Amino acid sequence: xxxxxxxxxxxxxxxxxxxxARAVATGGIREQAFARFVATPLPSKETEEWRYTDVSDLVFxxxxxxxxxxxxxxxxxxxxxxxxxxxxxxxAGLQIQRNGDVIITHLAKDLVDEGxxxxxxxxxxxxxxxxxxxxxxxxxxxxxxxxTALHAAFRTGGTFLYVPPDVQVELPIQTLTYLDADGGxxxxxxxxxxxxxxxxxxxxxxxxxxxxxxxxxAVVEIVAGDGAHVKYIGLxxxxxxxxxxxxxxxxxxxxxxVRSLGVAFGGTLARGxxxxxxxxxxxxxxxxxxxFGDGDQHIDHRSIQLHRGSRSSSDLLxxxxxxxxxxxxxxGTVIIDHDAHLCDAYQTNRNILLSEQxxxxxxxxxxxxxxxxxxxxxxASVGPVSEDELFYLQSRGIPRDEAERLIVFGFFAEVLDxxxxxxxxxxxxxxxxxxxxxxx
Amino acid sequence: MALVKVCSVSDVPAGAAxxxxxxxxxxxxxxxxxxxxxxxxxxxxxxxxxxxxGQVDVDEATIECWKHGSTFDLETGRPRxxxxxxxxxVFPVKIEDDDVMIEVEA
Numbered sequence: 001x002x003x004x005x006x007x008x009x010x011x012x013x014x015x016x017x018x019x020x021a022r023a024v025a026t027g028g029i030r031e032q033a034f035a036r037f038v039a040t041p042l043p044s045k046e047t048e049e050w051r052y053t054d055v056s057d058l059v060f061x062x063x064x065x066x067x068x069x070x071x072x073x074x075x076x077x078x079x080x081x082x083x084x085x086x087x088x089x090x091x092a093g094l095q096i097q098r099n100g101d102v103i104i105t106h107l108a109k110d111l112v113d114e115g116x117x118x119x120x121x122x123x124x125x126x127x128x129x130x131x132x133x134x135x136x137x138x139x140x141x142x143x144x145x146x147x148t149a150l151h152a153a154f155r156t157g158g159t160f161l162y163v164p165p166d167v168q169v170e171l172p173i174q175t176l177t178y179l180d181a182d183g184g185x186x187x188x189x190x191x192x193x194x195x196x197x198x199x200x201x202x203x204x205x206x207x208x209x210x211x212x213x214x215x216x217x218a219v220v221e222i223v224a225g226d227g228a229h230v231k232y233i234g235l236x237x238x239x240x241x242x243x244x245x246x247x248x249x250x251x252x253x254x255x256x257x258v259r260s261l262g263v264a265f266g267g268t269l270a271r272g273x274x275x276x277x278x279x280x281x282x283x284x285x286x287x288x289x290x291x292f293g294d295g296d297q298h299i300d301h302r303s304i305q306l307h308r309g310s311r312s313s314s315d316l317l318x319x320x321x322x323x324x325x326x327x328x329x330x331x332g333t334v335i336i337d338h339d340a341h342l343c344d345a346y347q348t349n350r351n352i353l354l355s356e357q358x359x360x361x362x363x364x365x366x367x368x369x370x371x372x373x374x375x376x377x378x379x380a381s382v383g384p385v386s387e388d389e390l391f392y393l394q395s396r397g398i399p400r401d402e403a404e405r406l407i408v409f410g411f412f413a414e415v416l417d418x419x420x421x422x423x424x425x426x427x428x429x430x431x432x433x434x435x436x437x438x439x440x
Numbered sequence: 441m442a443l444v445k446v447c448s449v450s451d452v453p454a455g456a457a458x459x460x461x462x463x464x465x466x467x468x469x470x471x472x473x474x475x476x477x478x479x480x481x482x483x484x485x486x487x488x489x490x491x492x493x494g495q496v497d498v499d500e501a502t503i504e505c506w507k508h509g510s511t512f513d514l515e516t517g518r519p520r521x522x523x524x525x526x527x528x529x530v531f532p533v534k535i536e537d538d539d540v541m542i543e544v545e546a
């Protein structure tokens with residue numbers, strides 16, 4: 001099959017036509033995106049961006065849209081979906097998407113009264129047309145890659161969150177995207193607009209049972225207005241069999257800040273691109289990442305810290321553990337633009353290998369186009385569990401498995417200590433614990 | 441399982457709830473009028489707020505958490521509306537004369 005041949009894919013004109021009627025509000029985008037998807041070749045390992053992740057055997061033959069249903073009350077939500085949601089913690093808002101449909105949404109009444117909007121992106125495209133048209137795919141353009149074009153063409157559902165100027169949302173808001181359509185595709189999309197001076201924490205969680213095969217093609221767009229504070233937490237917990245490609249991109253205004261945490265435990269292939277555009281003077285970002293690979297899982301993280309505003313600062317810390325025959329690649333780039341003065345940027349990626357077959361690679365890059373950065377640097381490491389540390393702990397009577405567990409938790413503590421939501425931290429610790437239990 | 445007297449029928453008006461303690465557990469006893477009494481965990485499964493301080497819907501047999509608005513089915517304990525996603529425990533209730541008895545683990 002040639003790269004542009006769509007005759008053997010399920011993502012064709014007929015499938016586009018067959019999307020639910022409510023999903024046509026962004027029709028202009030869909031047609032443009034579909035044309036782009038057809039015209040764009042699959043990413044090749046010949047390109048720097050996809051050099052370490054081979055998707056040449058990825059076939060677009062999933063079911064483009066799988067119904068998730070609708071729920072008046074939670075009585076209509078299947079038990080397995082609620083079980084996947086688990087204990088979500090104290091939340092101001094919660095939305096559940098199953099497969100291609102947002103099935104239920106809740107937002108605290110006082111926030112509704114303050115003008116906060118949380119809901120299905122398809123509905124928002126009708127009910128808040130101006131806001132959606134202004135921002136949808138303004139941060140992640142449809143032509144960024146073949147995957148973003150596919151996403152823009154076939155997305156249904158998704159989360160729209162708008163926080164009006166100077167409104168502080170104290171409790172986190174969360175969306176669960178649950179996929180149980182084996183052989184299907186899902187296109188999670190979060191469009192988060194934090195207007196000037198506002199404050200919000202948003203948690204995106206992707207979950208599924210183990211599936212034979214499925215595709216997750218996700219986009220997260222964050223617009224942080226001047227002085228806004230946004231925390232974004234992405235918890236990728238797909239089951240095996242899911243191939244996940246996602247782009248998270250934020251545009252950060254003057255004196256605004258975006259703090260993000262990306263957690264990747266699931267999926268057979270998990271590729272996450274995170275790009276923060278520090279557009280305004282005095283803007284700031286912190287990017288944290290935690291990942292744990294097992295089996296033959298391949299985890300690919302790419303980050304870009306793009307400094308366009310002066311006195312902007314960024315700090316990235318990604319840490320991962322790999323076992324079995326899993327592999328991870330981290331590629332990070334710091335760009336300080338010509339007109340961005342007195343910027344501060346740092347990136348750190350560290351990997352710990354728990355088996356001889358596991359592989360990790362770290363590729364940091366700096367592109368400093370100005371002559372006066374305050375600080376700009378990077379650090380990277382890949383290595384096995386230190387035999388010296390193991391020996392030290394074992395010499396104090398700690399069994400080898402427990403010693404390794406302590407070392408891995410110590411390794412991740414640098415990131416975990418910076419997570420200020422206890423239930424999120426505890427959830428990650430449980431996932432690490434489960435991964436380590438499987439090692440034994 | 442042990443049957444424990446937690447209050448009198450007259451302590452809980454129809455359409456209302458009352459919080460009782462059994463050992464370390466806090467339980468909401470709900471009077472559904474003609475439909476009898478129900479008992480569920482007093483603490484909402486979503487966040488630490490008391491269900492007995494919320495609204496009882498006799499017709500729907502639900503109780504609503506006053507803080508975030510989740511309603512719980514008093515028969516099954518299952519949440520009917522977000523943001524709660526996890527059921528609260530339901531306890532069997534028996535009425536003996538004027539006593540409300542709840543069956544709890546010994």
